[in-house]
Amino acid sequence: MFEWTEEQHAVCSSVRRFAQRELRWRAHQLDTASPGTVDGDLLRQSCIFGLFSAQLPEDYGGTMDRLSAAIALEEIARWEAGIATLLAANSLALLAVARSGNTALMQRMFADVVAAEERQEPLLWGLALTERRAGSDLVHPTGVPGSRLMMTAKRHGDGYILSGRKAYCAGGNLAAWLCVFATVSEDRSPAGLTGFVLPTSTPGFHVSDVLSTMGLRACPLVEFYLENVYVPATDLLTKEGGATALVQELSAYGRCQGAAIAVGIARGAFELARQHSLIREQGGSPLVHHQMVQQMLADMATQIEAARLLTHKAAMTDPPDVVLSSMAKVFASDAAVRITTDAVQIMGAYGTTTKSGAEKYFRDAKMTQLFEGTNEICRLAITAPLLQYAGQGVIGSD
DSSP, rough: OOOOHHHHHHHHHHHHHIIIITTTTTTTHHHHSTTTOOHHHHHHHHHHTTTTTTTSOGGGOOOHHHHHHHHHHHHHHOOHOOOOOOOHHHHHHHHHTTTOOHHHHHHHHHHHHHHHTTTTOOOOOOOEBBBBBSSGGGTTOOOOTOOSSSSSEEETTTTEEEEEEEEEEEETTTEEEEEEEEEETTTOOOOEEEEEEEEETTTTEEEEEEEOEEEETTSSSEEEEHHHHHHHEBBBBTTTHHHHHHHHHHHHHHHHHHHHHHHHHHHHHHHHHHHHHHHHHHHHHHEEEEGHHHHHHHHHHHHHHHHHHHHHHHHSSSSSHHHHHHHHHHHHHHHHHHHHHHHHHHHHHHSSSTSSSHHHHHHHHHTTTTTTSSHHHHHHHHHHHHHTTTTOOOTTTO
C-alpha cells in the first residue's frame, strides 16, 4: 500500500536537493525578516520544480498526485515550514477552483498559472475563509447555529458586490488571485456561504495588516477588507449558498497538507537533536550514550514514522476523507509539538537560542495545531461518524 512509484521517488529526490540547497541557509533569514517580506528569487526557483502548478488537474498541466504533494511538502518543511505553508495555501486555492466544476473558469485561470510558472514569474493564489469571528466553526462537522460572517455578497446586475473583512489569509499580500467565501444570507449566516474568485488588483481590495506571528513566518498572514468589490457571476466557485460542501472537501485536502508539513517540522527537529546528542558531552561521554536520551530519540523517531504513514494513507485516499485527514493532522501536529519540545530539551540551553534552530521548529510546530481547523475541531470531525455508527466497527475497517 505504501510503495512509492518511480515518479514519487523522483519528486522526493529533486525537492530534497532543492530544499537542502536553497532553504537550509535561508531559514533563519526568512524567520527574522520583517512580516510580509518576499524572497522573490526563492519563489522563482520554486517554479523550476512546478511547485505552484503541481496539484492542478492533469489535463490542465498538473504534475503531482496528492501523495507526491505530501512528500514534497514534508521535504520543504524539514528546512522551512513557512514556505511549505505558502505553497500549500496556493495549492488549496487552486484546488477550490478545480473542484468548483466551473470549466470556463478553470480554463481561464489555470492557463495563466502554468504560463506564469514557465516564465518563472509565479502567479500566487490565496484562500480567504477565516474571519475574526468565524473560522473553525465554518468547518464544524455539524455546524454552529450562532456563526455569522462579516464578508457579505449582494446581487448586483450580472454579478455580486462583496464587502467585509477576512483574517489570517495565508499569503494574501502576495497573491494575484483570491478565492473568497462570503454569505448571501440577509442574516449573515453560513447557510448562505458562497465562493467567489477575484483578483487582488481589483479596486476596493485593501490589505489592512500583515501580522507578526510566532511561527511559519515565511508565509505572511494578512487581514484584508473588500469595499464594494464587484465580482461577475462567471467568477463564482459555487452556486448561491452552495459552498459548504466545497469547504468541507477543501478541509480534507488542507488537513492532509498540514499533516505533511508537521511531519517535516518534526523530522527537522529530530535531526537537530540527534546530531547534537552525538557531539555534546555530559559526564565525559556524548549525550547519546545516556539511556534517557536514547529513549527520547526512540520515541521521537517512532512518532515521526507513525505520523508519516497516517499522512500518506490520508493522501492516497480518493476521494479525500475528512475523518482520515483530520486524524493525520491531529496526530502529526501533536507529535510535532512533542518532538520539537523534546528537541529543545535534549539541546538544553543551546536549544533555546535562535542560533540552534530548535526553537524555530518549536514555534513552527505549534502553528500546525491551529491551521486548517484547530485540533479540537478536527477531533470533532473524527468523533462525529464514530458516534453516528457506534458499534459498527472502526472507521476504515471495511
